[in-house]
Amino acid sequence: MTALAPQDRPESRTSDSPSPAPPSAAPHERSSPLSRVGGYLGLLLVILVVALPLYWILISSLKERPDIYTVPVTWVPDPFTAANYSRVGTGVAFTDYLRNSIIITTVLTVVEVTLGVLSAFALAFLRFPGRSLVLLFVIASLMVPNQVTVISNYALVAQLGWRNTFAGIIVPLAGVAFGTFLLRNHFLSLPKEIIEAAEMDAAGPLKMLWRVVLPMSWPTLIAFVLITIVTEWNQYLWPLLMADDSSTAPLPVGLAQLQDTAGLTNWGPVMAGTVLTMLPILVIFLLLQRHMIKGLTAGAVKG
Amino acid sequence: MASVTFQEVTRSFAPGERPAVDRLDLEVQDGEFLVVVGPSGCGKSTSLRMLAGLEPVTSGRVLIDGVDVTGRRARDRDVAMVFQSYALYPNMTAGENMAFALKNLGVSKADISTRVAEAARVLQLEDLLDRKPAKMSGGQRQRVAMGRAIVRDPKVFCMDEPLSNLDAKLRVSTRAEIANLQKRLGTTTVYVTHDQTEAMTMGDRVAVLRAGQLQQIGSPTELYERPVNTFVAGFIGSPSINLIDSVPVRDGRAVLTDSLQIPVPGAAGRAADRVTVGIRPEGADVVGAGAGNPGDAGRLPVRVARVERLGSETFAFVDPVGLVAGSTGRADHLVFRLDKRLDVREGSELVLTVHSAEVLVFDAAGSALS
Ligand SMILES: Nc1ncnc2c1ncn2[C@@H]1O[C@H](COP(=O)(O)OP(=O)(O)OP(=O)(O)O)[C@@H](O)[C@H]1O
Ligand SMILES: [Mg+2]
DSSP, rough: OOTOGGGGOOGGOOOTTTOOOOOOSHHHHHHHHHHHHHHHHHHHHHHHHHHHHHHHHEEEETHHHHHHSSOOOOOSSSSSSOOOHHHHHHHOOOOOOOHHHHHHHHHHHHHHHHHHHHHHHHHHHHOOOTTTHHHHHHHHOOOOOOTHHHHHHHHHHTTTTTSSSHHHHHHHHHOOHHHHHHHHHHHHHSOHHHHHHHTTTTTOOHIIIIIIIGGGGGHHHHHHHHHHHHHTTTTTTHHHHHOOOOTTOHHHHHHHHHHHHOTTTTTHHHHHHHHHHHHHHHHHHHHHHOOOOTTTTTSSOOO | OEEEEEEEEOOOOTTTSSEEEEEEEEEOTTHHHHHHHHSSSSSSSHHHHHHHTOOSSSSSEEOOOOOOOTTTGGTTTTTEOOOOOOOOOTOOOOOHHHHHHHTTTTOHHHHHHHHHHHHHTTOOGGTTTTTTGGGSSSSHHHHHHHHHHHHTOOEEEEEESSSTTTTTHHHHHHHHHHHHHHHHHEEEEEEESSSSHHHHHHSEEEEEEEETEEEEEOOOOHHHSOOOOOHHHHHSSSSOOEEEEEEEETTEEEEETTEEEEEEESSHHHHHHEEEEEEOOOEEEEEEEEEETSSSEEEEEEEEEEEEEEEEEEEEEEEEEOOOOOOOOOSSSHHHEEOOOSSTTTEEEEEEEEGGGEEEOOOOTTTBBB
């Protein structure tokens, strides 16, 4: 909003320059109508960019097949149909894929969050030789794109005979460089005195983590959990390479399969499958985001 | 109950730089309340943290009760710390904050609740035990932080400016409470502050640090009346002492003006060429307004530049008249404490009688002459 109306930023206004509104007006009332309209237009644009594709998915999943392709575009399905949703189940083993997704995402989230918290704690609070070297490795591994390691990982996992197993999908994905980095930085931002107070109060490392550090870190931790869940739920490339059928493949692979079986032009069932795939994540997000509150260190330190 | 000894304790943060604490030698008796003062950055906190085990020692030894604890972890030293920021655990109630250490140390549940209840009673925290720090006032948080230290019944209390976050009034009452509590518990206490009222009123002894080096340690009166150098003299006392540099010495007397000549103690002092003279703000009385008797010894004619009335007392910032050539006051003006009933105005002239016996004399390097 300020980018659209830079002349209106209060700090850029000097006392002798004429202001577009009476000086007595409250700060939020000062912006000119023009800049407000501009701001809302900007917001609208962002909403369109984000929400339109989602809306399109939703209505396409509720349309009959010929209606999806009509020109001009119809924005409300007419008639509404749930047929696409039932065709999702008949086209592919949807529940199998769903089960696989849940298994893979749950295991990966638990493993990554546990490893991330523990490694970040060690890197932030424990003194041991080679600490900065370890940190350097973690950061370096953040810079390597996943695709680079796909081939060597594939060779290794195939050699182990792990193709079409959950282990083959999960183990190579369980790296936590990002979580380690994020949580370590968060831990370092906690008030140092509280950690020292806990040290003086004879809290061992685990007690320190559970009773002192984590209670001040829930928002960051939950954000990390959410990011992990979404990332792992949407994993596509690696499971596609690892899994040949619905015995281990997760939903994104299943959706691609669905497109194959339903025919390349039959978008209805694919969109319905997509909606069904998104739903669990949406629910989890709504449940978790309520806990992402600020101010957990309130009252701990003054100044 | 324990004594604390610092033996040549040094802490350098970066090699080649001036150490934050430089060969500190300190002896705190069992049950003593030692206040450590000094300007910002002089190494007070660092010294305290070395005692607590939160900061490694570069060289030297820290002893508690005669036992070398230099290499020991904080938790194994049986020392409790009250932080300037209180550092309470935000997710725990006041009671849990106090019980945390005891739980970690494996104290039995029944024992914990009696000790917490006792501490809460002493600190008047009974009604707040179930409240979290976010819902407490600054003073209440401060008391919880104190409570967390006293429930442990440690060998030593370390307190790092525990009152600096309180407002002036609360600070005065809490100051007295802490001093009383320490007397009652009899726990050896090292208390860091830069507030010199706290230093004068709370401690059995006061240690003055400057740039990591111990300047002087002694009772508050000793420090006030017999400071070892101009730094200690200037640091202790508010408003601070009037220091006049490069005062010429003639016949064993420091000559400030024709009418004010201070006998210089010690043979070395009498032989010196120039000295620094220190006069406390309360070290002079007004003789009479206007021109006095310039002939009298111990009299200092001054012109008033500024007056500060605090209600109970008045401080006059004055310029001496006829100060001997070459000598200069260290501050812009000399400051004297006057009777509040006295009617002094800016620009008026006064003659002060200086109590020569209370005047301090330092050599050119700043060390006290005696
Ligand atoms: N972690 C650190 N790394 C490097 N230098 C430090 C560190 N901690 C303190 N110092 C330096 O050590 C010196 C002493 O610091 P210290 O905190 O002990 O001062 P202080 O006397 O407590 O001051 P204040 O009254 O402002 O709290 C300062 O010059 C400071 O810059
Ligand atoms: Mg300090």
